[in-house]
Amino acid sequence: MTAVALVFAGLAALLHVYIWVMESLTWTSARTRATFGTTEAEAEATKELAFNQGFYNLFLAVVTAGGIVAYAVDEDTVGATLVFTGAGSMVAAGLVLLLSSPTRPAPRSPSSRSRSSPWCCSPSHSDRLAHPRPGTSRPMENRADDQLRALVLCCTLKPSPATSSSELLGRRVLEALGGHDVTGDLVRIADHHVAFGVSTDEGDGDEWPGIRRQVLAADILVIATPIWMGQPSAVCKLVLERLDAELSETDDEGRMLTYGKVAGVAVVGNEDGAHHVSAEVYQALSDVGFTVPANGVTYWVGEAMQGTDYQDLDPEPEKTASTTTTLAANAAHLAALLKAAPYPPS
Ligand SMILES: Cc1cc2nc3c(=O)[nH]c(=O)nc-3n(C[C@H](O)[C@H](O)[C@H](O)COP(=O)(O)O)c2cc1C
Secondary structure, X not given: OHHHHHHHHHHHHHHHHHHHHHHHHOOOOHHXXXXXXXXXXXXXXXXXXXXXXXHHHHHHHHHHHHHHHHHHOOOHHHHHHHHHHXXXXXXXXXXXXXXXXXXXXXXXXXXXXXXXXXXOOOHHHHHHHHOOOOOOOXXXXXXXXXXXXXXXXXXXXXXXXXXXXXXHHHHHHHHHHHOOOOEEEEEEHHHOOOOOXXXXXXXXXXXXXXXXXXXXXXXXXXXXXXXXXXXXXXXXXXXHHHHHHHHHOEXXXXXXXXXXXXXXXXXXXXXXOHHHHHHHHHHHHHHOOOEXXXXXXXXXXXXXXXXXXXXXXXXXXXXXXXXXHHHHHHHHHHHHHHHHOOOOOO
16 A cells, blocks of 8 residues: 555656646747746746746755655655655645646646646646746736737836826726737836846846846737937937847747737827837837837927926817727737737748
8 A cells, every 4th residue: 555655656756857847948939938827928927936946846845755755765754754745835836836726727738648637737837837926016817818918018217106297198008908808017117226238137237137027928019108309219219229138038939938929019199209219219119129000199298398297188189089990909809810920930
């Protein structure tokens, strides 16, 4: 009886080593993504979490294997303690997953044995990894796999809690996207330490990698920027420079990770420059792999040489409101199309 139990414990330990390999070493590969049913963007966005979780599985395997070895050298008390701790934790974790999501649909690929295990690699497990809580704003939870997500990067120069016209217009774009069942978040860049540079991670306190994960988890990216002397804000240019790193970030088939994502622009000023700014931002976003929909900008500038800001207006100008509605409708439409029919390999 003990021998049979030890064989099962050994198999469970081996399975957990395999899960460690997938979660910590090969999480973003096509094969592991097929096993867990995650998209490239989801895998990219969750790889740090998966890396960490994989080691939990490895340590459970090590504890269980240690118990089997202890049995083999007649240290039965030590062996029983370690095997019950290791294998018992595996079973308990599996029960938690089963009880917390007993009605989840079957995983996409039937090929993987590990998917049928309730212990560590059930669909509910991968779904949790695929939908982490972003640290910077409202989490996007309870979404179906095909639900679209949006992220607004607000490029005002002012950190919170100062009020911002570009944030207000960005939030109105999110509201309008909500009408198309698109969930979304807004990140005010000035609230974060985003380093200058053109890489995905400039190190030493750079907060861009976390924001980048949110960009990669989104289907729609909206850049909301004020106009400064006829230009996009310096913060907006900083963001575009950081996005330049995406030129060399590709999937297994040579496509940029931004391919298939839609970009929109929201511009605020108080007198002039909206078309110039949107043209600059469009061009940069297209360069780094995003797709811009028809009428992909909403804006407000008012009359020449006056000082009223968008956030001063009540009610909101009808033209801007209807333009925001159009941007949201077209962005959601295009994002759904691209999700269903991705760009071919480059
Ligand atoms: C130095 C400076 C330059 C500006 N240049 C322009 C401009 O060229 N065109 C324009 O329409 N508004 C311009 N503005 C107005 C801002 O774009 C406007 O106040 C905007 O609503 C600020 O957005 P925020 O609250 O999100 O920062 C300028 C403001 C400042 C302070």
